[in-house]
Amino acid sequence: MTGPIGFGGGLPLATVLIHQRSGTTCEAANGFCPNWIAHNFSRYETPLLQHVVLTVVSVAIGFGIAFALALLAHRRRWLAGPVTGVTGVLYTIPSLSFFFVLQPITGRGSLTAIVALVSYTLLIIFRNVTTGLAGVAPETRDAGRGLGLSDRQLLWKVELPLALPEIIAGVRVATTTTVGLATLAFFAGAGGLGAQINADPVFKSNVVVAGGLCVALAVVLDIVLLALQRAVTPWTRAVPTA
């Protein structure tokens, strides 16, 4: 805790001064400076991109794993308990500890960050897929069987489409959560907007822009997923025509 700047003084990542702390300008007072933001916006582009990649890759991998587990658990009910238990533990471990516990195994960098972030999405997506599938009305399932659908056809043609809103809702929650957790990914050496915040956390302009970008990213991704959900589930908006 020797240096006056940056929280991550002891971290092996270089703490960069974002601006010169001299003079009587807005920047020197660590204020909120629109001018400074306008001129320095480009320095947030790379961290933002890193953040997007971390989030999208983690959610995509997490979805693949959780979805497969959920389908398995849908066939073999006894799996649901253990899977929920294990993913629940992963979900509970604070991301910060997770990054450091993983580091001896996966090293510093994006791999560690992604492994940790993936593990957080598992519980959310798994739970939503299984509740979505369980929420399909028994009579609908019955009708499907009565029409001669095989178990596999029933799953892909009836159960999964009907579970879609719930599934996508899970992905949405997982995505916004991951955007938030990825702000700590710099502890694992994976950069992202968190690194930018950490570079100068007392400079209001910096915190507002980097934090704001995090929120904006979460909101944009959420809207994209919401639009996707609406596009693929037209029947949920059907209104009886008189």
Add this chain to the structure above:
Amino acid sequence: MNRTTTQTGEAASAHEAATLELRSVTKRYPGADEDAIAELSLEVPAGDICVLVGPSGCGKTTAMRLVNRMISITSGDILLAGRSVTELRPAELRKRIGYVIQQIGLFPHRTIAQNIATVPRLLDWKKERTAARVRELLDLVSLPAEMADRYPAQLSGGQRQRVGVARALAADPPLMLMDEPFGAIDPITRERLQNEFLRLQSELRKTIVFVTHDIDEAIKMGDRIAVLRKGGVLAQYATPAELLMAPADDFVEDFVGADRALKRLALLRVRDVQLWRAPLVREGDSTAQAREQVRTSDLPYPLLVSEDGRPLGWLSEDDLVKGRVELPVDTAAEPVLDRDSVLRDALAELLERDTQYGPVVDQRGHVVGVLSLELISHFLASSDAIQADPADRVTDTPALS
């Protein structure tokens, strides 16, 4: 001695059934173009069951909920025992009015005893008094005492409904409001609960407002029936018999149903019909005497009865070839009909046994006459409700099974 009299006197005055009077009650929801209830006036005598019936959306539930001010009145007034319901704060008023709804609304986190004790607890009754009342009520609604510590989730639908009724009765209210109380229950249990409730009511004599969409239930339960049409307009307010005999207009006639003549059978008892006189013979009577009996009676066969007048069987031509009437006879006198049983049930029994006649007995089992399909069809024909051949109607009614 003197004190006890006063006490019971007080208790009686507090809990005696009250008359309920609706005076030009109107309800219009804010922003609505039409009244939900329009100028509804009716009086329910103390101790009567008034059934509000009508198609869905006619405002029957709204009308009921105006009484305990779950919904506020737009204009008009409702008087309970001569006093306006607006005199009391809503919560106070509602503690004095029993309330039963279709979904029952038991508190899932409380035991049956705690559920029943809801109002006594609100009224700060002493623990012992509440406990005693809970036991009494469980017994009253035919639930075993050990149900007291169960939770609603452990009860069947029928049992929960009994708890609902017990809960509404807890503070012995002078008026009960019941909104389709048996609506969500299977037909067999519903029938049993209806009968039990009528038995209960014959003891308690509460004033009851009972909402249903089922005209058969209305006819069965109601002392008086108020038929409502859309917009909460009173179409007819009458006793079940009047309603069936003389529907006020096409709407009521339609609602009551084309088979209303048959429904009347549910309202009447065997004793209400002018029975046929039976040609009674006893063992040892001469067959000539028996033939003479048949000639002067309404029936082609003599009915053999025991010494004390109980029905034994019908005598056929073969039984009359000898000089004297002897036992046994070929044809049993079945079904034996109770003169107090409902005419509809008596008809059902005749049809079930595939027979034309049934001897009718009084409480001691003595034959008092004979009921026949012919008599019933005459009865149906005599009412002004008959448009078609009564025999056809009799065979195609599922209501009789």
Add this chain to the structure above:
Amino acid sequence: MDTGGANGMIGPLALLSQFNDAINFIFHSRDSVTGGVRIGGSHLLPMLARHVELSAVSLGVACALAIPLGLWLGHLGRGQLVAVSVSNVGRAVPSFALLAFFVAYLGTGFTNASFALILLAIPPILTNTYVGVRQVDREIVDAARGQGMTGWEIVRSAELPIALPLIFGGVRTSAVNVVATATIGPLIGVVTLGDPIINSSVYGSAGQLGASIMVAVLALLTEVIFAALQRAVTPKGLRLAAGASTSRRRFWTPKRRAYSTS
């Protein structure tokens, strides 16, 4: 895995020794990397205490604010948009960004740290309380009203007890969140268990890993304790009702098999 040495990956033996060293750090004190100061072992206890203190205070205040507000809004059926979207917004604002925002605008210190954590803890509790009250069957509330219960009596004897499991679900989520986020407390001037993680130049990698393990255990403990609490506050009648519905669900499992074999 051995080939990953370049970016910090190490072999299994070295891996074991790293974890061994970390565990050792947790249970035995040693000199700091920079020298002169004793770290680890019993010296971790004040940090643990501070961590728990910060978490408990924040969670307590958040409960005191969010539960009454949620009950009130839920009972009246108002503010659905606020009560529900607050948790979406809460999720979208990263806790790290929120803390940084507090540092930038208000400075460091225990009070500011707990402000940030309170803000973090409120949304799940508020939303769950609101939803918990709203999901009480309308018939139950109607029956309660019809029997002459006042608004407060309905909240106290019906809505609150029936909503309790959900409310505690929210408290549980927030508790785990708060414990996790309190780890970055040293960045905002509160020396929690996150200190060895963040100041590895003083504590060394063993300290970093050891504290990480402690934080993980603390979070899991919090989860377990609150799960037990949640179970304990669930009225028996509700557990029975829930049991009835799961057993009904189980009921059609064999039926399904019968269908698929036919």
